[in-house]
Amino acid sequence: MENPVKAKEDLQEILNQREYQIYYEDNRNFLEIWWDNIKAWFRDLLADWLSGFEPSNGFADTLLIILIGVVFLLAIFGIFLVLRSVKRKKALQEHQPFQSLNEMEWSVERHLKEAEKQEQAENYSLATRHQFLAVLLYFHERQWLQAHVWKTNWDYFAELQRKDKQRAEAFYELARMFDEAVYGKRKIEQKEYQNYREKALKWLGETDEKEIKEI
Template structure:
């Protein structure tokens, strides 16, 4: 116990020596010096821009802090927009989800039936594809977008965004996996498929319920 206390006292004595405290003071003094110079420079700049005001460094300090805060916030917003656009660029601009006439001529119910049959056989990758096409053609049936063979998922996303921005964001995430499955040779595992299917089926039920509610006689009477 005495050895531990002695070692602690010796460490404290070492840290209190001049070379350590001087280094701390120099570092602190260096930052303070830079800040004072920055305030003086900014005060001179304000004085040149507004000669009648003649601001001091004490006045320039809060103004400089405010400007720096605005700059930091602006940079954060710009970075957020950049990464958001970069993320969205992952959605293929050249990828066309409907690759044949029979795919667009199928009803969304038929695509759902095909997805169920493929799921039963354990082919979760192709089942994922048909689930997405069912959702796409359901939106086409509701006239929220117009399905065409030559259109890309990016174009569908843009159309859906004009109808409902939140739906467009949900569609975007579903389209990403569809593109990976169709064009990136991504193999879908059962856990991933289960979540994907649950998301699409829940969305179909929600929109169908909302549509039926809007078209009910009670809703029309109101």
Template sequence: MKNLDKAKEEIRSILDGKEYQMYANESKSIFTIWWERAKEWIANQLEKLFPSLESASHAAAGPVLIAIIIAVLAMIVVLTLLLVRVQLRKRKYWDNKPFTSMKEMEWTYQTHLNEADRLSSLKEYSLSTRHLFLALLLYFHEKEWLMARIWKTNWEYYDELQKVNKEWAERFFNIALLFDEVTYGERIVTKEEYLQYKLQVLEWLRKIEEGPNNAAK
């Protein structure tokens, strides 16, 4: 018990000591300086954006600026979370393989397009979306922009296409998203989504046929 009381006295003595108080005050003063500088900088930016505001230096000491800082920080956090969510969504299914059988690879891209039309007439829009994507993939294979293999993933196809044309690779990336969600995420495609998807695929194929320069537009 005496040892415990002695330890308490020593801790109290340290906390009340001059050196500790100087350190605490110095830390507090550094934080205060940073805070004042941050508020002053934001106040100056507000003054530039909104010249009609009264003195921005007055706002720096008031609750209005603090509210603005909190709002900006909250916005940054929300945007960061959204970006992370988008990236995770993009990569979620990319380790899966688009071709599930040799039969799908043996078809020509035109056969897949015909099958997509047949399925869409039956209102099987999810399956039709799948065949549209496989048609695009096999078309690129015929052009020798990538090598279609049953064991390859969309990520590998994307990497191959990047070596040919980076803009095409990015477009392929976005088109592959819906395919992956339909095939592996069991997403149900609506008629409107399917028609928009079909337009993207067919329009791209048409522009490629017209010439490489048109395909990038």
């Protein structure tokens, strides 16, 4: 009989050959190893949370995929909100709508009267400005926001958003066109201004354009 030690060494040498070792090698790539480790961790976590319950591999894997999907969607939604906020802040330029304290002392009716005057002169950009200031002062009178000379339209939008998101959205649309007309130097056409005036007057409550008193 051959030497048992020699036979064992020969067998080990055979097993060390490539064609045998390949069956023992882990051929998974980094992502597969990472994913398998995550699944194993999650199955252990479920077993700890649900005392006495041994989740099957299929159940744990499905639940894990669902949770990852939910987290992914929430992350996408969060990114969308951040990007929209940045875009809106850029649209509402860092300028104060009131250029002087004197303009804040004007009444809503006086700004509307000035808007009407500029409309008749076909100066629609300036008419847009006074329509917007009338709305801004009206919101101030209703205590929906606090108007100050140093505040920007972004400040007003953020203030309104904390109280009434629907009103804030309407204000944003008016403020965006105001900034484009006044600071963006965009020429406002007659039809565009008329649509703007209609939207603005909807927020002026009982203030009727036809009842503006002579200043």
